[in-house]
Amino acid sequence: MRWMWIDRVVELVPRQKMVAIKQVSMAEEHLHDHFAGSASRPAMPVMPACFIVEGMAQTAGILVGHAEGFKEKVVLAKVSRAELDLDARPGDTIRYTAEIEQFSAVGASTRGLVELISWGGDGPGNPRVLGRIDLMFSHLDNNMGGEKYPEENFVFSESFATLLSLSGIEAPAFG
Amino acid sequence: MERSEIFDKVKEVLVDALAVDEDEVTPEATLIGDLGAESIDILDISFQLEKAFGFKIAQGELFPEGVAQDPQYVQDGKVTANGLALLRERLPHFDFSAIESDPSVANIRQIFTVDALVNFCEQKLQAA
Numbered sequence: 291m292r293w294m295w296i297d298r299v300v301e302l303v304p305r306q307k308m309v310a311i312k313q314v315s316m317a318e319e320h321l322h323d324h325f326a327g328s329a330s331r332p333a334m335p336v337m338p339a340c341f342i343v344e345g346m347a348q349t350a351g352i353l354v355g356h357a358e359g360f361k362e363k364v365v366l367a368k369v370s371r372a373e374l375d376l377d378a379r380p381g382d383t384i385r386y387t388a389e390i391e392q393f394s395a396v397g398a399s400t401r402g403l404v405e406l407i408s409w410g411g412d413g414p415g416n417p418r419v420l421g422r423i424d425l426m427f428s429h430l431d432n433n434m435g436g437e438k439y440p441e442e443n444f445v446f447s448e449s450f451a452t453l454l455s456l457s458g459i460e461a462p463a464f465g
Numbered sequence: 466m467e468r469s470e471i472f473d474k475v476k477e478v479l480v481d482a483l484a485v486d487e488d489e490v491t492p493e494a495t496l497i498g499d500l501g502a503e504s505i506d507i508l509d510i511s512f513q514l515e516k517a518f519g520f521k522i523a524q525g526e527l528f529p530e531g532v533a534q535d536p537q538y539v540q541d542g543k544v545t546a547n548g549l550a551l552l553r554e555r556l557p558h559f560d561f562s563a564i565e566s567d568p569s570v571a572n573i574r575q576i577f578t579v580d581a582l583v584n585f586c587e588q589k590l591q592a593a
Binding site: 367 | 506509511512
């Protein structure tokens with residue numbers, strides 16, 4: 291099972307835009323260490339920034355993969371920009387909105403907005419901008435170096451199929 | 466558009482795509498050797514040039530692709546005379562003199578200069 295950093299796709303406009311959410315949970319073990327309490331400081335569980343970047347990479351990667359029916363092996367090739375200004379804590383919802391900026395046979399660039407939705411007694415609060423993450427993806431089989439990769443699409447695994455199916459999005463059998 | 470204006474736009478693209486300082490982007494600077502570009506940066510640069518100048522760049526139009534593996538261009542680790550003639554025809558924005566003096570395939574990266582990008586954009590804008 292691949293480590294998934296999004297729980298559900300809530301909107302998909304093919305070749306343009308995808309929105310996904312993640313519920314941050316205290317059951318995630320890494321939050322116990324990030325950051326653990328000490329004699330001088332109470333515990334401060336916050337979602338590690340690298341996993342927020344990965345969440346956006348999965349959101350944008352699915353959007354880019356969906357554009358060509360998941361035939362391409364879409365891999366994250368570059369984090370062009372990542373600015374994260376707020377912490378996401380257990381109980382928060384992270385909402386990822388990825389948009390394709392440019393797309394070619396070789397790869398794609400995406401722009402991404404990360405929002406934080408905190409819950410209170412009255413339900414979800416207004417989304418606040420957590421950060422922005424712009425990425426570049428490469429279509430591996432069309433790489434400029436002419437390198438060859440296995441025929442099987444090892445990028446879009448069963449976990450992605452499950453996620454898309456749960457989100458009501460039609461996708462071919464992966465793996 | 467004036468060449469100096471094209472250079473300034475190209476510089477802006479390279480500063481953003483490669484996270485280099487403005488003063489590093491000189492006409493003779495090589496993209497890979499001097500400015501540290503990797504293969505994915507080439508795609509980033511192509512995308513950003515398209516946006517900055519409003520033209521489309523076809524695959525292989527800006528940079529040669531798969532040349533090192535293609536016997537039509539390279540044999541025994543050297544660019545052949547025929548290969549060089551073909552490259553000149555396909556990619557008129559490059560200055561191939563470095564390959565003329567030493568046809569080692571490793572030398573191909575020497576022609577990827579900032580000036581070549583400016584030439585490319587100038588030729589694309591003139592053709593439009």
